[in-house]
Amino acid sequence: xxxxxxxxxxxxxxxxxxxxxxxxxxxxxxxxxxxxxxxxxxxxxxxxxxxxxxxxxxxxxxxxxxxxxxxxxxxxxxxxxxxxxxxxxxxxxxxxxxxxxxxxxxxxxxxxxxxxxxxxxxxxxxxxxxxxxxxxxxxxxxxxxxxxxxxxxxxxxxxxxxxxxxxxxxxxxxxxxxxxxxxxxxxxxxxxxxxxxxxxxxxxxxxxxxxxxxxxxxxxxxxxxxxxxxxxxxxxxxxxxxxxxxxxxxxxxxxxxxxxxxxxxxxxxxxxxxxxxxxxxxxxxxxxxxxxxxxxxxxxxxxxxxxxxxxxxxxxxxxxxxxxxxxxxxxxxxxxxxxxxxxxxxxxxxxxxxxxxxxxxxxxxxxx
Amino acid sequence: xxxxxxxxxxxxxxxxxxxxxxxxxxxxxxxxxxxxxxxxxxxxxxxxxxxxxxxxxxxxxxxxxxxxxxxxxxxxxxxxxxxxxxxxxxxxxxxxxxxxxxxxxxxxxxxxxxxxxxxxxxxxxxxxxxxxxxxxxxxxxxxxxxxxxxxxxxxxxxxxxxxxxxxxxxxxxxxxxxxxxxxxxxxxxxxxxxxxxxxxxxxxxxxxxxxxxxxxxxxxxxxxxxxxxxxxxxxxxxxxxxxxxxxxxxxxxxxxxxxxxxxxxxxxxxxxxxxxxxxxxxxxxxxxxxxxxxxxxxxxxxxxxxxxxxxxxxxxxxxxxxxxxxxxxxxxxxxxxxxxxxxxxxxxxxxxxxxxxxxxxxxxxxxxxxxxxxxxxxxxxxxxxxxxxxxxxxxxxxxxxxxxxxxxxxxxxxxxxxxxxxxxxxxxxxxxxxxxxxxxxxxxxxxxxxxxxxxxxxxxxxxxxxxxxxxxxxxxxxxxxxxxxxxxxxxxxxxxxxxxxxxxxxxxxxxxxxxxxxxxxxxxxxxxxxxxxx
Numbered sequence: 001x002x003x004x005x006x007x008x009x010x011x012x013x014x015x016x017x018x019x020x021x022x023x024x025x026x027x028x029x030x031x032x033x034x035x036x037x038x039x040x041x042x043x044x045x046x047x048x049x050x051x052x053x054x055x056x057x058x059x060x061x062x063x064x065x066x067x068x069x070x071x072x073x074x075x076x077x078x079x080x081x082x083x084x085x086x087x088x089x090x091x092x093x094x095x096x097x098x099x100x101x102x103x104x105x106x107x108x109x110x111x112x113x114x115x116x117x118x119x120x121x122x123x124x125x126x127x128x129x130x131x132x133x134x135x136x137x138x139x140x141x142x143x144x145x146x147x148x149x150x151x152x153x154x155x156x157x158x159x160x161x162x163x164x165x166x167x168x169x170x171x172x173x174x175x176x177x178x179x180x181x182x183x184x185x186x187x188x189x190x191x192x193x194x195x196x197x198x199x200x201x202x203x204x205x206x207x208x209x210x211x212x213x214x215x216x217x218x219x220x221x222x223x224x225x226x227x228x229x230x231x232x233x234x235x236x237x238x239x240x241x242x243x244x245x246x247x248x249x250x251x252x253x254x255x256x257x258x259x260x261x262x263x264x265x266x267x268x269x270x271x272x273x274x275x276x277x278x279x280x281x282x283x284x285x286x287x288x289x290x291x292x293x294x295x296x297x298x299x300x301x302x303x304x305x306x307x308x309x310x311x312x313x314x315x316x317x318x319x320x321x322x323x324x325x326x327x328x329x330x331x332x333x334x335x336x337x338x339x340x341x342x343x344x345x346x347x348x349x350x351x352x353x354x355x356x357x358x359x360x361x362x363x364x365x366x367x368x
Numbered sequence: 369x370x371x372x373x374x375x376x377x378x379x380x381x382x383x384x385x386x387x388x389x390x391x392x393x394x395x396x397x398x399x400x401x402x403x404x405x406x407x408x409x410x411x412x413x414x415x416x417x418x419x420x421x422x423x424x425x426x427x428x429x430x431x432x433x434x435x436x437x438x439x440x441x442x443x444x445x446x447x448x449x450x451x452x453x454x455x456x457x458x459x460x461x462x463x464x465x466x467x468x469x470x471x472x473x474x475x476x477x478x479x480x481x482x483x484x485x486x487x488x489x490x491x492x493x494x495x496x497x498x499x500x501x502x503x504x505x506x507x508x509x510x511x512x513x514x515x516x517x518x519x520x521x522x523x524x525x526x527x528x529x530x531x532x533x534x535x536x537x538x539x540x541x542x543x544x545x546x547x548x549x550x551x552x553x554x555x556x557x558x559x560x561x562x563x564x565x566x567x568x569x570x571x572x573x574x575x576x577x578x579x580x581x582x583x584x585x586x587x588x589x590x591x592x593x594x595x596x597x598x599x600x601x602x603x604x605x606x607x608x609x610x611x612x613x614x615x616x617x618x619x620x621x622x623x624x625x626x627x628x629x630x631x632x633x634x635x636x637x638x639x640x641x642x643x644x645x646x647x648x649x650x651x652x653x654x655x656x657x658x659x660x661x662x663x664x665x666x667x668x669x670x671x672x673x674x675x676x677x678x679x680x681x682x683x684x685x686x687x688x689x690x691x692x693x694x695x696x697x698x699x700x701x702x703x704x705x706x707x708x709x710x711x712x713x714x715x716x717x718x719x720x721x722x723x724x725x726x727x728x729x730x731x732x733x734x735x736x737x738x739x740x741x742x743x744x745x746x747x748x749x750x751x752x753x754x755x756x757x758x759x760x761x762x763x764x765x766x767x768x769x770x771x772x773x774x775x776x777x778x779x780x781x782x783x784x785x786x787x788x789x790x791x792x793x794x795x796x797x798x799x800x801x802x803x804x805x806x807x808x809x810x811x812x813x814x815x816x817x818x819x820x821x822x823x824x825x826x827x828x829x830x831x832x833x834x835x836x837x838x839x840x841x842x843x844x845x846x847x848x849x850x851x852x853x854x855x856x857x858x859x860x861x862x863x864x865x866x867x868x869x870x871x872x873x874x875x876x877x878x879x880x881x882x883x884x885x886x887x888x889x890x891x892x893x894x895x896x897x898x899x900x901x902x
Contacts, residue, residue, distance in 0.1 A: 139464060154462070161464055164506065176736035178700050179729050180793075181720035181753055192739065204459050210422050211460030215521070216447030216476035285478050287471030288485065 004293035007351050009136030010144050011296035016132035018303025019344055022310040023124035024251050026321040029113075030331040031310075031341070032120045036127055038344040043131035046351050059130025066126070067119035074115035075107050083110030083326065110325040117323070144289070148232055148278035154217070158208065162201070169200045232278035239270025295350040302346035309340035369394045369528060369560045370415055374429035377410060377419065384410050386585030387429075392562060394527075397554045399571050399592075400564040401601060402581030403812040404782045408564040409455070411581070412530050415562060416452040417443040434527055448477050450528045451521025455536070457513045458505070466508075466516055467492075467501045473524040484523075491523040494557075495549055510686040511542025515549065522553070529553065531563040535570055536809055539685045539838045540873050543570050550574065566812055569603035569841060569877050572596070573620040593617045601813045604841055605877040607890040611897070624881045635885055638896050647675030647848065651832035652697055652727075652801050656706030658856075659692050666692040668856040669706065674801065674832045679823060681843040681864060682836040683874055684853035690836035691732070693853070694803045697834065698729035710801050724754055728794035729803040730787070735779060737790040743781075744774035746793065754797045765792030768822050784815025791822065801832045808839045820845050843868060844876035844888035864888075 007015075016039075023035055043056050075089070080102055091104035139160060142153040173196045174184045183189040212218075246267050249260025257263065313336035314321040320334035370392040377385040384407040392398050400408050413419040417438040420427045431438045434449045443452075451473075454460055463469045470491050474484045492498045495515040500508065508516065514534055521529065534550070535543035551574050553559045565571045572578070578595045580588045588595055593616040596606045605624055609617040612631050618624035652674040659667040666689045674680050682690045695701035696708045699715025707714055710726050718726060730737065740746035747762040754761070765772065769788030772781070778789060787807060795802065808816055823846050826833060837843060843850060843864060850867035852860040852874070860867045868874045869886045878887055887893055 143468075157464075158462065161461070172731075172733070173736060175695075175700055176731055176733075178720065179698065179724075179731065180737055180739075180750075181724045182739075196736070196739075207454060207456065207459040208462065210418055210443075211452075211454065212462055213422060214416055214418060214443045214447060214450075214452045215462075215473035215524070216444055217462075219444050219447070219476055219478075284475050285481055285484065287468065287475055287481065287488065289481075 002288075002291050004291040004295050005352065006295065007299035007347065008144070008290050008292050008296040009140035011292075011300040012136040012347075013132045013141055014300035015303035015347060016128040016135075018300075018305070018307045020125040020128040021251070021304075022307040022340060022344075023121055023128065025307065025310050025314065026337075027117055027121065028321050028323040028331050028333065028337070029117045029120055030323075030333050031321065031337050032117070032124050034333065034338070034341040035306075035344065036120075036124045038341050039124070039127050039131050042345060042347050043134055045348060045353060047134045055133035056127070056130040059126050059133070063123035063126040063130075066122050067116060070115045070119035071112060074111055077103060078111055078115065080105050081108055081111040081114070083108035084328070086112070110328060113325040113328075117325075140290070143286075146275040146278070147284055148229075148236060148275060150284065151218075154212075162204075165204065166197065166201060169197050173197060173200075229278060232274050234274075235270055235277060236274030239267050239272075239274055241267070243267025243271060298350045299347045302343050306340045306344040309336060309343060313337040313340065369396075369434060370562070371432045372414075372429075373432065375414070375431055376428035377407075377414070377425060379423065379425040383585060385414075388587060390579065390587070390589060392560060394560055395554065395558045397550070397561045397574060397576045398563070398579060399568075399575040399577070400562065400579045400581065401568060401599075402564075403583045403601065403814055404784065404810070406581040406583035407585075408581060409532055412532050412562060412564055413452070414438060415528065415530050416450045417441055417446050418452065447473060447526075448524055449526055450530060451518075451524060451526035452530045453514075453517045453521055453532065453534065455532045457517030460517060461505050461513075464504055464506070466497060466503050466505060469505060469516060470520045470523045473520060477524060479524075487523045487525065491519040494522065494552065495519040496545075509542070511538050511545060514538065514542070514546050518546070518549065526559075528560045528562070531561070533565055533810075534563060536566060537686075540840060542686060543567075543838075547571065547574055566810065567603075567839070568601065568813075569605060572603060572605075575619075592619045603877065604844075604890050605881065608878055608881060608893065611890060611894055621877060621880045628881055632882055632885060635882065635887065635893065635896065647678035647832075648830060649676055650674070651676050652708070652710045652834075654693075654696070654706065654708045657693070657696055657703050657708050658705040659689075659696055659701055660704045661692075666856050667696065667703075670853075670856070670858055672851060672858070672861070674834055676800065676832050677827055677830045678848040679827055679833045679835065679846050680849040680851060681847035682834060682851050682853060683838070683840075683843065683868075686838075688853040689856040690853055691805055692856075694729065694805050694834065694836055697801070698727050698803055699723050700729070721755065724799070725797045726799055727801045727803065728797075728799040730790050730794055730805065730807065732805045732809065734787045734790040734807075737793065738778040738786065741777055742774065743772050743776050743778060743789065746778055746789070750793045750796060756796060761793055761796040764796040765789055768792040768795065782815070783810040784812070784818065787811070787815075787819070788822070795826070799831075801834070802826065804833070804835045804837075806837055807835060808837060808842050816842065840868060840874050840876045841889075843874070844878070845891070850874075 019035060019039060023032060026032060040056070047054055047056070085106045085108050088106045089104035091102065094102060139157055142157055145153045170193060173193050177184050177189070177192060182192060184193065242263055244267070245257060246260050246262070246264030249257025250264055310321055313334055316336060317334055320332065320337050323331045372388045372390040375385055375388040376383055388411070400411060402408050410419050413423065414431050415433055417433075419425065421442045427439070433446065436446065436449070461469055462472055467488060470488050471484055474487065479487075492501055495518055497512075497515055497519055500512060500516070505513070505516065518529070518531070518534070534546055538546065547570065550561060550563075554561055563571065572592050575592050577589060578592045580595050580599055580601070596602055596617055605621065606617055609624065612628065614627055618627060650673045654670050654672045657667055657670040658665065670693060682693060684690055692701060696703050697710065697715065699718060702716055708716075713726065715723055715727055738746060740749055744762070747765055748758070750761040751758050769785060769792055772785065772789065778786060781789065807819060811819065820842070823833060835842070835847070847864040849862065850860070850864040851858055852867065852871065860871065865886050865888060868876065868888070869879050869883070875883070876888055878889055878893065
């Protein structure tokens with residue numbers, strides 16, 4: 001058995017999901033900013049060096065755009081919220097049937113602040129997933145999916161590999177059209193490029209399917225009963241649907257879905273049961289599965305512990321995680337909420353940095 | 369190990385395989401040879417059950433592979449017995465890392481993790497891939513990809529390995545690497561290997577037996593020497609043997625060198641060949657040409673002059689910048705410094721209509737240049753687009769490709785015909801410079817001979833031709849000048865004879881046999897022998 005050197009890919013995604021949940025539970029801009037900082041610090045310190053372009057940067061850019069768009073929308077179309085007026089835009093009178101919508105009018109500091117806070121919340125969720133992408137490739141996560149979902153995982157992996165190839169094929173065909181002096185832009189150009197690209201893609205899929213078949217994809221040992229596999233799949237699908245409804249209820253606040261927490265628990269149990277039912281068959285084996293150990297558990301748990309602390313802080317003192325600009329006041333972070341941010345940094349301790357991983361593998365080579 | 373018993377197969381109305389009886393013994397390396405469309409690929413795919421289970425079509429008779437009838441065994445079930453590597457290895461990759469790709473088949477077969485771990489290491493060693501184990505598949509070169517594809521099927525420990533044109537896309541060095549890995553498998557592991565290949569000169573020395581398909585459903589099988597004795601398809605070495613009257617025919621350069629003493633002496637006394645003509649005025653020129661893709665420098669200060677009425681061959685490893693050089697001359701790639709000029713103009717600055725009249729470029733996949741549903745439609749639209757008198761393109765195509773049925777779909781033509789059609793279209797506006805990228809890929813000897821004839825005709829007309837190719841025999845036959853690129857720099861530039869005779873990796877078979885004499889082709893030797901009084 002290999003020793004665990006870095007947290008498992010799935011552990012990183014669990015950590016990120018926990019932090020996203022924590023962000024969704026709060027409307028305190030100071031807490032949100034602290035969470036964002038924690039995510040960025042962990043991600044920058046622990047992203048593998050060989051990654052050419054960190055997905056975090058891309059996600060951060062999108063997050064920034066979301067905040068900007070919300071602010072602009074608030075200024076131009078937003079509800080005219082009361083408060084300290086910053087400036088007034090010329091307003092367009094709306095007919096009586098469109099009373100809810102307003103264009104222009106007075107813009108208040110409070111209105112802007114609430115728009116920024118709302119955007120910030122979404123931004124932190126995006127940052128969390130950007131960090132997950134940078135820290136562990138989605139392919140590595142797909143590889144670790146239970147056997148029952150293997151077919152789905154392969155489909156997604158193939159699609160992920162396919163995108164760059166289609167781009168290459170577009171470039172090749174564009175060049176060939178240039179050589180014949182044909183248009184490469186406009187409708188005629190699009191049509192002329194799309195048809196051969198589709199032909200190419202179809203050719204490739206057929207070849208890929210043949211290759212996968214010839215290499216034993218979809219083999220089923222005789223000993224596995226089809227009925228059992230179907231039961232497992234049905235349980236899994238039903239479970240994920242219940243989990244979805246329950247999870248929504250938990251996020252949206254308990255009043256929307258009664259007994260949301262119970263539903264989520266039930267769904268999770270059904271999902272585990274489905275995986276367990278199918279997981280007992282060993283039709284496939286896995287090459288060098290990444291080991292799961294204390295580091296992974298600590299990493300994954302820290303994200304969810306952070307979320308739990310935010311919830312507890314809210315129960316203890318609702319004002320510590322919810323914040324509203326009326327009346328205008330500086331947001332406060334209670335020690336409990338601050339602890340949630342500190343806990344989110346735990347991966348810095350359990351996941352060694354790049355240099356230490358290299359050193360560890362170096363000694364291994366020297367010994368063997 | 370493999371037995372074809374009265375096998376017939378067809379996709380549509382005509383039989384591709386007719387009444388085939390063939391037995392392949394355990395541990396044999398069998399080479400399947402034949403012109404394009406003679407059913408080589410079909411035959412190989414039958415061994416893996418991809419034909420008929422994946423292709424459809426009608427199968428009569430049966431093929432028995434390691435005791436399984438392919439009639440009732442789909443490819444999935446044969447995965448542990450037969451490993452199949454197709455023509456384009458990149459199209460068969462399922463995962464994105466070298467190591468995972470190699471483990472993929474074993475995961476599907478449910479092999480114990482410990483065994484799997486060991487076999488991956490073995491496959492990596494056998495194909496010399498250990499340094500590439502963590503690389504992404506998309507970053508590999510052609511030869512590396514081919515080796516990964518072979519390692520990926522090897523790891524599943526099949527008893528039979530089937531390869532379709534394993535070296536056709538590779539430069540001579542990489543081809544040598546792949547073939548020697550295959551020989552090691554046959555000798556050390558005792559694997560049965562069946563492979564199809566157009567470039568006989570590369571694979572013949574490694575073959576235990578050869579199967580020659582004649583394209584009409586007939587077939588001859590036997591020792592390489594015996595089969596080659598009266599085969600229409602033959603590498604230069606065999607042709608030289610026939611010319612000199614050696615029997616049995618030598619299969620390797622080594623055998624031929626041991627026997628060619630008298631021939632070499634006879635040739636040494638004959639007058640040396642006249643040096644190549646210099647050609648006409650300079651048609652195209654590059655001055656310190658550089659080109660880059662992002663951070664990657666593909667060309668680094670290339671100086672080159674191409675004269676009218678000459679053929680220049682550009683050689684070098686996969687990824688040495690050959691295609692980029694052609695793209696710059698064709699004006700579809702912007703140089704990052706220096707320039708490439710054709711006549712007095714920079715092709716990159718011309719409008720597309722002017723560019724087409726100045727320089728003609730046939731890319732690696734010639735079929736990309738063909739769009740229409742019918743051959744005559746293709747010619748008519750080409751006339752219209754290039755602003756030529758109606759019928760010009762059709763006449764140019766006929767001069768090059770011969771009569772093509774006007775109602776055929778261009779994609780249904782053979783590779784040789786597609787190349788000729790594309791070349792005909794490109795040549796219709798009478799450009800003074802013609803560029804060909806890897807034109808002999810996938811061509812059989814017949815098609816290659818007609819390509820040589822076309823190139824010689826164009827040279828006689830005073831067209832300047834630049835060919836980027838891995839095919840040293842083509843260079844030996846037609847090129848006047850040869851340029852060798854490495855890492856985007858010119859490392860050799862001069863007369864084709866001196867460049868390729870002094871570079872062992874690029875020397876053609878005849879030069880290897882007759883060295884130190886600088887003879888390149890059987891044709892030359894034959895002409896001189898006929899002309900001499902003895």
